[in-house]
Amino acid sequence: MLLTLDHASGAPLYQQIVEQVRGAIIGGRLAAGDALPSIRQLAADLVISVITTKRAYQELESQGLIITLPGRGTFVAEIDAAAQYATTERALAGQLDDIVRQAQSLGLSGDDLVAMLRERWHATAREDAK
Amino acid sequence: MSNDQIIRVVGLSHRLGRFELAIPELTMERGYVLGLLGRNGAGKSTTLGALVGLIKPAAGDITVLGLPVRSAAVEVRRRVGFVPEQAAFYDGLNATQTAAILAPFYPGWSDKLLQRYLTRFEIDAKQPIRSYSKGMRVKLALALALSHAPELLILDEPTAGLDPVVRQMVVGEIAGLVKDGRHSVIISSHITSDLAIADYIGILDAGRLILHDDQEQLRERWRKVSGATVHAPSDPTGLFLSYRRDGASFAGVTDHYSTEWRSQVEQAGLRLDVVAQLTLDEILAYATGQRNLSDDAREVA
Numbered sequence: 001m002l003l004t005l006d007h008a009s010g011a012p013l014y015q016q017i018v019e020q021v022r023g024a025i026i027g028g029r030l031a032a033g034d035a036l037p038s039i040r041q042l043a044a045d046l047v048i049s050v051i052t053t054k055r056a057y058q059e060l061e062s063q064g065l066i067i068t069l070p071g072r073g074t075f076v077a078e079i080d081a082a083a084q085y086a087t088t089e090r091a092l093a094g095q096l097d098d099i100v101r102q103a104q105s106l107g108l109s110g111d112d113l114v115a116m117l118r119e120r121w122h123a124t125a126r127e128d129a130k
Numbered sequence: 131m132s133n134d135q136i137i138r139v140v141g142l143s144h145r146l147g148r149f150e151l152a153i154p155e156l157t158m159e160r161g162y163v164l165g166l167l168g169r170n171g172a173g174k175s176t177t178l179g180a181l182v183g184l185i186k187p188a189a190g191d192i193t194v195l196g197l198p199v200r201s202a203a204v205e206v207r208r209r210v211g212f213v214p215e216q217a218a219f220y221d222g223l224n225a226t227q228t229a230a231i232l233a234p235f236y237p238g239w240s241d242k243l244l245q246r247y248l249t250r251f252e253i254d255a256k257q258p259i260r261s262y263s264k265g266m267r268v269k270l271a272l273a274l275a276l277s278h279a280p281e282l283l284i285l286d287e288p289t290a291g292l293d294p295v296v297r298q299m300v301v302g303e304i305a306g307l308v309k310d311g312r313h314s315v316i317i318s319s320h321i322t323s324d325l326a327i328a329d330y331i332g333i334l335d336a337g338r339l340i341l342h343d344d345q346e347q348l349r350e351r352w353r354k355v356s357g358a359t360v361h362a363p364s365d366p367t368g369l370f371l372s373y374r375r376d377g378a379s380f381a382g383v384t385d386h387y388s389t390e391w392r393s394q395v396e397q398a399g400l401r402l403d404v405v406a407q408l409t410l411d412e413i414l415a416y417a418t419g420q421r422n423l424s425d426d427a428r429e430v431a
Contacts (some may be wrong), residue, residue, distance in 0.1 A: 007323065007326060010406050014346065040311060048327060049163060049326065050162060050163075050308065051329040051344050051346050052345065052346055055346050104358075104401065
């Protein structure tokens with residue numbers, strides 16, 4: 001498992017780990033039953049604190065993406081597609097919240113933003129169709 | 131929570147002229163890294179010196195590796211790997227000769243470990259120490275400290291004045307050491323980017339431990355925010371450690387960020403547009419009062 005952390009991004013390090021491992025699992029690069037490095041091994045590899053790594057694993061566990069078997073290690077879980085969809089949807093809602101706040105700080109109305117979103121939707125669909 | 135405390139400091143107080151160090155309590159569990167931050171003269175070196183019995187505090191009880199430092203300082207120093215800020219060597223000797231002098235003092239000494247670290251740190255054991263660069267001296271001090279397989283490694287500003295490659299090597303070595311959960315490290319540093327490996331952060335200021343927490347909690351709770359004043363806000367300054375308003379926009383820093391805090395801020399008539407984490411440098415500056423938004427017009431969180 002290879003991860004890249006950006007210390008300058010301002011995004012919490014544990015969150016960067018969660019997102020990358022999550023992406024690898026949902027994208028199929030890590031399969032159910034694959035072993036993950038131990039918390040302390042990963043912390044040493046990434047040269048970050050054990051507590052940060054522990055937090056990332058706790059988060060991945062609470063999202064049902066990994067399981068820890070005492071004495072045996074940490075493994076990729078059998079993922080529940082519906083639950084993962086719901087989690088992804090929640091993450092998307094969070095990103096939309098950020099966009100809404102940015103729009104508000106620019107003084108856009110809700111209708112302005114919806115119009116802009118619709119325009120982007122069609123532009124992206126046209127782009128993808130090429 | 132394990133009771134395996136690697137250090138335990140209770141009621142430490144020490145006076146040096148006008149400077150007074152006072153640490154009511156500081157404990158640390160085995161298997162972790164504690165980073166001590168603070169400005170020059172904040173008391174970092176005094177604290178580390180007291181842990182290994184090189185400084186005898188006027189009052190307080192310090193236990194290191196289960197040993198009372200006051201009565202067993204020599205035993206503590208035999209079992210702790212200590213790298214002081216300025217490691218003193220006999221400059222005419224080379225690394226091998228220096229190691230031969232030190233080895234009998236340490237029950238855990240291993241020539242095999244020494245060889246391993248000399249090779250890893252690319253130290254030429256035959257060259258006299260007087261020909262060493264600053265980085266080489268630090269690497270030798272670290273190699274010697276690690277060669278007696280200490281359960282606790284204490285490093286006072288190990289990376290100050292080192293080039294980035296050597297710094298990363300030193301930090302990587304620390305991260306590798308605590309991997310087995312049996313070794314612990316206490317490191318003081320000015321270079322906060324080297325403290326990403328610290329599980330716990332202590333901030334010293336003018337002899338006081340003004341902050342001590344695990345790094346995740348610290349980063350979670352300390353946030354800088356900015357946004358707009360929605361309606362005539364009630365005085366929100368109590369919600370912030372530092373706050374600045376400029377027309378319809380505001381910026382602030384808090385050390386108790388939470389969803390509850392967010393709603394309090396919103397109730398006070400502020401709209402949060404940007405919420406960002408602080409760097410350790412920024413936390414240090416705000417925690418010690420060196421930086422304040424109200425006299426820092428450049429800051430936009």
